[in-house]
Amino acid sequence: MGDEYADDRTGTAPDSEVNTESDAETDGGVRAYTVRLELVDEPGELLRALAPIADNGGNLLSIHHERGNITPRGHIPVEVDFESPPERFDDIVDGLREAGVNVIQAGEEHYGEEISVVLVGHLVENDLSDTLSRIESEIDAAVLDLSLAAPQGTESVSSARLRLAIDSGRSSQALEAIRSIGSEKELTVVEPLVGGETA
């Protein structure tokens, strides 16, 4: 009956069915978490970024540093696994943000969100890469992937599906911003249905 506890705001007793990214509850009451960070490509940046984890009682497990894989904004995505007592997790994420680290996704559903949208219209003529970089900068999102379908050629109406990582709890603001970029560029925006049990 995980649903009954889905609204657990204290974070002290996360229900295993609620957390998709963190499993393995160990004896000492610590849990494993995964956070996805975006770092600027500068020496020392990684160490600086990781400091708030240890400072707040977290224990690093692994770092997945995708050097070759640069986000459209020129940042390097890094996935960090660590364990911590559940009640310290919020402090760790706050600590990372205070240190100026862009936390795109965190292991608990309160912090990480992925949304997909489909855009329809004269995407290429209307400068698709400008559309993407505006989405990234105006809503502080990372475009995780993009698929374009232009069956009648790029001169004509085409569709694109974007998968975006955004700060959690921000999906309605993000979608609102995408809607307004879409209407400026005369694109139809097919949004995901957020809210309710959509599954």
Add this chain to the structure above:
Amino acid sequence: MKLAILGAGDVGRSVATLSGDYGHEVVALADSSSATVDPDGIAVDDAVSRKERGEVVGTAAPEDVFETEYDVLVEATPTTLDDAEPGFSHVTRALEADRHVVLANKGPVAERYEELRSLEAESAGSIRFEATVGGAIPVLSTIEDCTPQAVTAVRGVLNGTANFILTRMAAEGLDYEHVLAEAQDLGVAEADPTFDVDGTDAALKFVILANVLNDGGFSLSDATVEGIQDIPGSALDLAAEDGRTIRLIGEATRDGVRVGPRLVPENGALAVTGTRNIVQIETRHAGSLHSSGRGAGGPETATAVLSDVGRLE
């Protein structure tokens, strides 16, 4: 109960035909230019077959309907926007005569909800309108049972034509125009499908839902509405690559009404196929409830009308 039925289209005729099964008597049936009226019960089959042969329904004037003794007026004339006439005046006349009204016509409840409720407050009669939302699916009675205060939002698919088109586009990889023509051939889409595909019909239903949740305050002009005419087959293909599909989804809350094409999980509850409708009622204390079924059609809609009549007894 003695029923007076205004409108002898698919809905009005089905209500007339099925009334006997539900233990009610039809004392009047009218179309736009004529009526048949009999205080002891009209000959329903004769009137319906006259209408189906393309004749008028009877020899009396539509006006005469209001002069007869009836308990419930069934309003099944065409849905109109803005002033919602002639439906609104029909409801007014019945309430002023202290009779009950059951509507299939969405216009008055979507466009002039508060006026209807204040007329009702002055009358010994009451209004019910289950048939206006989701055809045979019990949507309004479910909300009534949960109590509107305990419902936070209603979402779902409430237009079968648009849903059919999107389903076929996704399954066959065809474009909108192609599938629309097919839907017209099959009789799923009307010759003029504008209100179905541009979202207006679904929006009227979600406006009615918002009025029920909020006890009024909304009309069509308050809704944000987008249709499906601009969705190409390629958008559905891309959605499918990601385990999703596109449906014309409406949302009604106390804050507003929105209808538009949305991405939903392909195997999720809201991705009903064909002409099926579904509603998801989000409750404060009990999670979401889903009901799906046939959202349109003469007998389906008549079933909802006759359930309402039963609740008035």
